[in-house]
Amino acid sequence: MADDGMLLNFELPSDAFASTKSFRGGGWKDRHTAKKSFQYGRKKAQERAVGSMPRFDEVRSEDEGLILPNPRPAKRPRIEDAEGLQSTYRPSAGINRSGQATTIHGSSKTPKDGVISSLFSFNPQSAPSYPKPAMEAEEIVQPSNAPLEDELANFTSLGLSPTLAAHLLRKLGIKAPTAIQRKAIEQLCAAHADAFIQAETGSGKTLAYLLPIVERLMQLSKQMKTAGTGLNRESGLFAIVLSPTRELSKQISAVLESLLACCHWIVSGTVIGDHIDNTEVLDVSKVRWLVLDEGDRLMELGFEKDIQKIVGVLNLRRKKVVDSSLADLPERRCTVLCSATLKGNVEQLKHTTLKDAASIAVDEDMSTADASSENKAAAFSAPAQLKQSYVLVPSxxxxxxxxxxxxxxxxxxxxxxxxxxxxxxxxxxxFHFDLLTQQSLTAGEGAAAEPKDDATPTQQSIPKHSNKIAQGNSISETRTHGLATAISSDQNQVQLFRLHGSLQQSTRTSTLMAFTKCTDPSVIVCTDVASRGLDLPNIDLVIEYDPPFSKDDHLHRVGRTARAGRDGRAMIFLAPGCEEGYVDILKDCGPRNITRHGADEMLKKGFSPSIGVVGDKDWQEAATTWQLDIERWALAHPKHLEQARRAFQSHVRAYATHVAAERSIFDMGQLHFGHLAKAFALRDKPGSIRVPGQRPGQNEGRKSNDARKASAGRAAAGSTKRGRADDDFEDQTPTDKEAGRRRTQAKLKSMGGASEFNLG
Structure with missing residues (x-):
């Protein structure tokens, strides 16, 4: 008791006023060891003293009733729910691993549906970001795939007829060629020789090889008319274009039909599958142009033997034309190989199908014959005007x-x-399509619960089957369009589409058409089936929610935007830790700069109220409330829960299929399965997530030929490509990853094996 009557209630250590113990004599190591031993003993004594205090949230003084905070919080009780699962009731406040206070939002009642964890606690920390250098005036970057502005770079000067050039300008609105089109058209119109075309995405490779073929056929038709005959359907087949996917084939066909509008006597068609042996009326003896589009993708999907067979059949069935009207038809076939990259498998295809080929590329170094394959592959990059960014997001x-x-x-x-x-x-x-289009899901501040009449796309832009919804408020195999209630607002209604290779071909085609023609703001969630060659108009933003399986896949994904000289943005989601190493790969792709974002930054922008002062608690509570809502949504119906579990299971399997060169970045041993499960609205223990069998309705949707080829190609590639989950560490030598490898294999095996990734 002090003289002024105030109570001093504090406690000092028993040795607080003792002199610091000094250590004399002996060598340096002896003194250092003695000092460490003394400090360790003192630390243990303090811990024992704290441990002897009462285990209450607060300590009450018996003398004057003062309350002191207890350094040890009360132990959390374990409670069994109705299903026998042990759930942990967490207090409303805690301390995370970094020592910062966190708030866990949600119901104050004891949870009865598994463990509820906070979004903002126990998350891995990212590498420290260094201060950005002082920004100078932003340099104006010229688009690398835009049409040329040179007055001399017109189509007529490249060898096209005035009729075809005028059609490009008046009907198609194409005023000038791009850089790759100028080189390819000039080369292919001047000489009937094999060629290898390599250019970045969005640079107009399709027109680069179609225009010379159409021009040569128009000249042939003109000569036939002079001889008294004409080119018609009975004249035969003169050109074949092979592409890896049906969507790309239909897109090439649409471009070709638009070109042939000025010469209606030349007819185009689209066939799917191998008709060489099964279609007797298919006469390929007059084929003089063969184009292999997206050659790298053709090889990845396992079409090498099919291509060799087709080339062999064309060589065997080719004969000298005796028809006098076709005397000007070239005697040999011209083969054109198009590829955005020049990897080892493309080099092999090049040597197999091409003979004395001319290399056509925008970069002069890439067109030289003595350039190494490594330098050629490194020269391919994203468009210069593309703005790339990455966001570090905990799982x-x-x-x-x-x-x-x-x-x-x-x-x-x-x-x-x-x-x-x-x-x-x-x-x-x-899973994500069904979740983002749920009418019953709380969409947050300002979001629309029901679609408005003026926000519905025109009937012409919506597939007839797009609004068929199965019972149980679960996704239907035919529903590929809906209002994105989770991201729409009163001011902006957003339409959502989905696309993957396991859908029926008619559904895929109508979905792409609807997305292309939709005049409202729209988002399409898709697999890599939409990453190659597709020219989707007006794409402003590309989000790689799941990292690509290889660098080439990344370049093709971001190539859906910033096409033909237009601006575009691309963002990729990466997890803090080893995945941050992927930033170096992004820099190798050649953008002018890469912007870094944090998850808190994005969450604050997306979940903050539209008016008023924004505090950390506001957007954290909004994000947590939304997360808890979707977890309850997943638990509300067995179909939702199965869908979430199946999506989590397939995602983990797909994560193990990255190329060998990038497996140190996407390390399965460092993947936190429990945190990742929360991103799929799951409260289950990862080891208990097992969904055997195929996806409901998968047998109804006819599996496409390219998906089957993908499975066969990956199985044949083994560990040298994407491989299986059992081989995902075969090319890694550090022995310290062996334990993580075995744990990963055990978890994958417990989830039903890894033979089916559903990557299509």
């Missing part, structure tokens, strides 16, 4: 961060017209 915050990013992108009407979200597997696409 448990992935879903809410995606929603926040899309909300921010479509916050204002007219800000973003269309967006593509790439996801690794078909099951995950279905």
């Amino acid at each position: 448990k915050q992935r879903l809410v961060t995606l929603v926040a990013t899309l909300r921010q992108a479509f916050k204002r009407k007219g800000s973003v017209a269309k967006c593509v979200v790439f996801i690794s597997c078909a099951d995950s696409v279905d």
Whole structure:
């Protein structure tokens, strides 16, 4: 008791006023060891003293009733729910691993549906970001795939007839060629020789090889008319274009039909499958042009033997034309190989199908014959005008961060017209589509619960089957379109589409057409089936929600935007830790700069209230409330829960299929399965997530030929390509990853094996 009557209630250590113990004599190591031993003993004594205090949230003084905080919080009781699962009731406040106070939001009642964890606690920390250098005046970057502005770079000067050049200008609105079109058209119109075309995505490779073929056929038709005959359907087949996917084939056919509008006597068609042996009326003896589009993708999907067979059949069935009207038809066949990259398998295809080929590329170094393959592959990059960024997102915050990013992108009407979200597997696409279009899901501040009449796309832009919904409020195999209630607002209604290779071909075609013609702001969630060659108009933003399986896949994904000289943005989601190493790969792709974002930054923009002062608690509570809502939504119906589990299971399997060179970045041993499960609205223990069998309705949807070829190609590639989950560490030598490898294999095996990834 002090003289003024105040109570001093504090306690000092018993040795607080003792002199610091000094250590004399002996060597340096002896003194250092003695000092460490003394410090360790003192630390243990303090811990024992604290441990002897009462285990209450507060300590009450018996003398005057003062309350002191207890350094040890009360132990959390374990409670069994109705299903026998042990759940942990967490207090409303705690301390995370970094020592910062966190708040766990949600119901104050004891949870009865598994463990509820906070979005903002126990998340891995990212590498420290260094201060950015002082920004100078931003340099104006010229688009690398835009049409040329040189007055001399017109189509007539390259060898095209005035009729075809005028058609390009008046009917198609194409005023000037791109750089790769200028080189390819000039080369292919001047000489009938094999060629290898390599250029970045969005540079117009399709017109680069179609225009010379159409021009040569128009000249042939003109000569036949002079001889008294004409080119018609009975004249035969003169050109074949092979592409890896049906979507790309239909797109090439659409471009070709638009070109042939000025010469209606030349007819185009589209066939799917191998007709060389099965279609007797298919006469290939007059084929003089063979184009292999997306050659790298053709090899990846396992079409090497099919291509060799087709080339062999064309060589065997080719004969000298005796028809005098076709005397000007070239005697030999011209083969054109198009590829965005020049890897080892493309080199092999090049040597197999081409003879004395001319290399056509924008970069002079890439067109030289003595350039190494490594330098050629490194020269391919993203368009110069593309703005790339990455966001570091902990696994448990992935879903809410995606929603926040899309909300921010479509916050204002007219800000973003269309967006593509790439996801690794078909099951995950279905899950996210169903979740983001749920009418019963709380969409947050300002979101629309029901679609408005003026926000519905025109009937012409919606597939007839797009609004068929199965019972139980679960996704239907035919429903590929809906209002994105989770990201829409009163000011901006957003339409959502889905696309993957396991859908029926008619569904895939109508979905792409609907997305292309939709005049409202729209998002399409899709697998890599939409990453190659497709020219989707007005794509302003590409989000790689799941990292690509290889660097080449990344370049093709981001190539859906910033096409033909237009601006575009691309963002990729990466987890803090080893995945941050992927930033170096992004820099190798050649953008002018890469912007870094944090998950908190995106969540604050997407979940903050539209008016008023914004505090950390506001957007954290909004994000947590939304997360808890979708977890309850997943638990509300067995179909929802199965869908979420199936998506999680397929995602983990797909994660193990990255190329060998990048497996140290996407390390399965460092993947936190528990946190990742939360991103799929799951409260289950990862080891208990087992969904055997195929996805419901998968047998109904006819599996496409390219998906079957993909499975066969990956199985044949083994560990040298994407391989299986059992081989995902075969090319890694550090022995310290052996334990993580075995644990990963055990978890994958417990989830039903890894033979089916559903990547299509």
